Amino acid sequence: MNWIVIEASEISSEQSVHITGIRHHHIVSILKKKASESVLVVVPGIGNFRYQVEGISNQETILKAEENLPRVLEPLPIHCLFSLPRPQTAKKILHLAGAYGITSLHFFATESKNKEYWTSPVYSKDWKELVLTGLSQTGNSQMPSVHLGQRENWKQFLSSWKGPVQIMDREGKNGFPNSNQRDFGLKETLFVFGPESGWKESDHLFFKEHNLNQTSLGNINLRTEFAFSSLLYLLFKS
Structure with missing residues (x-):
C-alpha cells in the first residue's frame, strides 16, 4: 500500500479525515508515520494529494489535506x-x-x-x-x-x-x-x-x-x- 485511499465522502468540510482500521494500522505500523509528517493520498475519481498527519491515537489517525499533486498515472482507456x-x-x-x-x-x-x-x-x-x-x-x-x-x-x-x-x-x-x-x-x-x-x-x-x-x-x-x-x-x- 504505497498510497492511502480515501473516499471523497470521508473528507470533512475542513479537508480533514479520521482514518481507522487497516489504513490506520498501515500508517502507524508499516509507514511508521508520526504527527506532522505526510502521507500520499489518492481520492478515487478526484486525484492525488499529500495529507499531513494531525494526530494519532490507538484507534485512529487524523489527516488533513496539505497539497494537491499532479496525476501520477495516465489511466488506460480500455x-x-x-x-x-x-x-x-x-x-x-x-x-x-x-x-x-x-x-x-x-x-x-x-x-x-x-x-x-x-x-x-x-x-x-x-x-x-x-x-x-x-x-x-x-x-x-x-x-x-x-x-x-x-x-x-x-x-x-x-x-x-x-x-x-x-x-x-x-x-x-x-x-x-x-x-x-x-x-x-x-x-x-x-x-x-x-x-x-x-x-x-x-x-x-x-x-x-x-x-x-x-x-x-x-x-x-x-x-x-x-x-x-x-x-x-x-x-x-x-
Whole structure:
C-alpha cells in the first residue's frame, strides 16, 4: 500500500479525515508515520494529494489535506470482458484493473463456465475493495466501472458494443506491433478474454460472422490473469 485511499465522502468540510482500521494500522505500523509528517493520498475519481498527519491515537489517525499533486498515472482507456473466472483469478484481475486505471471490466458466464462462481463474495460485495487495492499500489485515481452480467447473454453484449472489439486468442493474429498502441483508437476498444480451456467452435463462428478480430499475445497458453497482465503491460509501456 504505497498510497492511502480515501473516499471523497470521508473528507470533512475542513479537508480533514479520521482514518481507522487497516489504513490506520498501515500508517502507524508499516509507514511508521508520526504527527506532522505526510502521507500520499489518492481520492478515487478526484486525484492525488499529500495529507499531513494531525494526530494519532490507538484507534485512529487524523489527516488533513496539505497539497494537491499532479496525476501520477495516465489511466488506460480500455474496456475488458472476461469469461467468468475463478474467484481467486478475479481478485487479481480486479486489483490490476485498479492499478492501471482501465475504464471498465465486464464479467460474463460463457456457455462453458461454472456459473456457481457467481455466488462468491468477490462478485457481490468484495469487488470494490479489490479494485481499491490497485489504486493504493500505484496511485491511480480512476475507479474502473465493474459490470456483472449475471443474467445477460455475452454474445448479445458483444454484438451491441459500439467500438472496436479484440478477441484475445492464441491462434489469432499478432495485433501488437511496436508502434504506439494508443494511436489505434483504444478509447472504445473492448478486449475479450475467453475461458482458459479455449473458445468453442461455435464461438469462432460467431466471431467470424460478426467480423470480430482475433488477437494473439503470443503462441503460448496463458492463465487469464497472466494474459490480462501481459496486455496491460504491452499497452501501458507504449
